[in-house]
Amino acid sequence: MKKLILSACILLAITQISKAQKGFKSLFDGKTTTGWHTYNKSTVGSAWQVQDGALHLDPKTKGKDGGGDLVTDKEYKNFHLKYEWKIAPKGNSGLIFYVHEEPKYHATYSTGLEMQVLDNDGHPDGKITKHRAGDLYDLVQSSSEPVKPVGEWNKAEIISNEGNLTLILNGVEVVKTTLWDENWKNLVAGSKFATWENWGTFTSGKIALQDHGDEVWYKNISIKEL
Template sequence: MLQRTKIPLLLLLLCLLLPGVSRTLAQADGYEVLFDGKSVEKWRGKQSLNFPKKGWKIADGMLFLESSGGGDILTKEKFGDFELIFEFKLTEGANSGIKYFVDTLYKETTGKMMVNGPEYQIIDDYNYPGIKEDPNGLSSTAAAYLFYPPKNKTLHPHGEWNTGKIVAKGQNVSHWLNGKKVLSYQRGSKDFLEKKDENKFKDDARYGELEEGHILLTDHGDKVYFRNIQIKKL
């Protein structure tokens, strides 16, 4: 029994630590590779079914925003209960994030509209302009942006790799950073909705309430590197 419990953990560590790990190793523990360092076939633009022709770039096994104009990108597939793992490396003063339970709906008056979703914030806590104006940490790395701050986290500075994880099961969500769970909350709970009413998402219909949705990488115009993006359906 002891050996059986250690094998999946070893495979997961290999997937996280080795940028060139094969799909076979990742899938052996139930993970689907969303970005393997070469292909963006599982991603699309926010306003198009195709991947943006400018802005985003792949180089040296990494996905990053090279210039403005690429826009947000999201997975072609929607996910409900999931565990998402990823690595990110910030440049100095950079800002980005990963949203989940995001969807596009059709509105007769304006065409496509975006159903926004909770965000795992990714930002240079040490150098981003204005970060000191957020003493509660609601916009710091690994926060559920504007809702819940991370606790007892360890963020490696810009130029170094960090490992993030988002686990969503039913209404329960947790954020992890470099192997530590830093927050947990319930989507749609009384506390969640009260916090929503107090921030800029108060008028966003169905924010965080969808049963499934796309995973989205934000375009804030800053260069943040991503690699080893994998997801497991729970």
């Protein structure tokens, strides 16, 4: 009887996990960079390597044109994105979304919003409000800081649906705001992006992993279109 109950519990747990993942599609297969390319290019920079099921940016291997931000081949409008990241000591990176890819814009952050990836204690940006791990970069400060110690994996989620944006870090909702309304325009006007052409105005775009020149890892990247 105990074995039957245990088996039933395991089956229930598997079913619940399956339901929770229903509709999510992997953006990274853990083996190749299929589905990604360097921003405004057709290939992937050699500094981005697949190691142990993760996308690893190793600045030491850059060479000429070996880095750059990675972007998805596809654009997304309303979505629920899940991913894991870890950063090296003194490191800086970010997950950038609603990226408009066009030669006139020189970088992913020229148009896209960023959920910050950072060593809060070791990188200078950690001393700047709205620049710490989990923040909506330069716009909204996290309500709390459930970030793991440097070198440990963090689980992050970005949910954007009809302008309603939620950022989640390690299971904790850290940012909630609305995009593209008057309040959003005021937030942008009070940020470093105030005079940037079309910044934060695109309602559909690509997802990017930032090359900020520091070592960083990303894995288990999946998305559900809403």
